[in-house]
Amino acid sequence: MVRLKHLKNSIGKFKGILSYKYIIGNGTEVDKIFYSNDDFKKLIFWLKSSGEFKYEVKRMKIWEMFFKNSNESYIFKINECFVKTANWFKKKSKEKLGIYTLNIEKYLNNDYKMHLTMEDNIFCGRTEVEYHLNMVGAEILNRAFRKLFVKTNKKRLFLPSCMCLRKNGICKKTKAKDGFLCKACSENCNVNKLTKLGKLHNFKVIVIPHETDAFSNTKNIKYGDVGIVGIACILNLIEGGFKARYLNLVPQCVILDYCGCKNHWHKKGIQTDINDEKLFEILQI
Incomplete structure (x- = not known):
């Protein structure tokens, strides 16, 4: 290895x-x-x-x-x-x-x-204008697919692993069909909080370690059945939305408040967060 x-x-x-x-x-x-x-x-x-x-x-x-x-x-x-x-x-x-x-x-x-x-x-x-393009593109994407997303029977919340709080440097998330599932190893973890919220409001929370891993198990899905909310840093939003639609998923997205992943933006990695009000608006909570 x-x-x-x-x-x-x-x-x-x-x-x-x-x-x-x-x-x-x-x-x-x-x-x-x-x-x-x-x-x-x-x-x-x-x-x-x-x-x-x-x-x-x-x-x-x-x-x-x-x-x-x-x-x-x-x-x-x-x-x-x-x-x-x-x-x-x-x-x-x-x-x-x-x-x-x-x-x-x-x-x-x-x-x-x-x-x-x-x-x-x-x-x-990427230059500043590309960040702006993705911000505007995310809003257009949300509006374009909004009505159909609300009608979907199943809803998924896809979170980046940078939202995990690693207690003592360890995250105990477990492998699942679509990505990873939270094991509630830390009370203050943002993923744990949203997972608990999902159980109350009937949406599944899945952690995706990398953008290329997103939607890897989405075969035989009928368009209009599954709605997904992708949480990502600004530069991944449009590409992620296009990918979701190509795989017959109905996309919505929420921008991370800041970047913090160890792979690209921070030497040690910091736990990231989102605007809860925006997420609640999309999920009608």
Whole structure:
């Protein structure tokens, strides 16, 4: 196991170095994009190569097919509209949401340096506007699926493991079909509190160690039967919502109040929390 872990860490570092050299290092400012179908393909290739935008790529592939049947002047106008909208959003979101993202530039200029040769360099290197995009996207997602979510027969609350309080450095959660279940080893653990709430209000609480593990056992689910509330840091919300819908789950989401996982954001890891009022609103408690 130790050798496998060491090998995994080495591969992760190697991937980080390659992505920094060939992907991050070749980034382009949005107002410098050339307007052509070939450049749109390159954008999709970049997103796919990063490994961070799997479900966004699925949707952009639809646009690519649309562009194949369009003339160059029309493609130019559409892409020009994309860029203008992106620049407008960047300015407007800074005005309205900038109060929630005050320290991102400071982080990117200082702490981010330690991630440059790590596998998570693209994820941790997102710019302020990408945080804003996910915040707005989360709200749009919640509104779009709200009515159907309320009607679902089963409801699941998916929590990240960073919400666990590790008493004496240990969390006793146990493996289950969909993820991990809380064993109530700490009275003050946020996961324990929400698990107890779930028993009172008929929703199941599942801990997901990593975003890639989410919804791994969702075969043969009929769309409209199962509603899930995904709790995540801002940068995982849109991708998680797309993934849930792709797997026939009806998604809602709540943003973590702050990041604290040991894998990406904090050396030792700190227990994270959410806005209870927002969660209660979604679950109609």
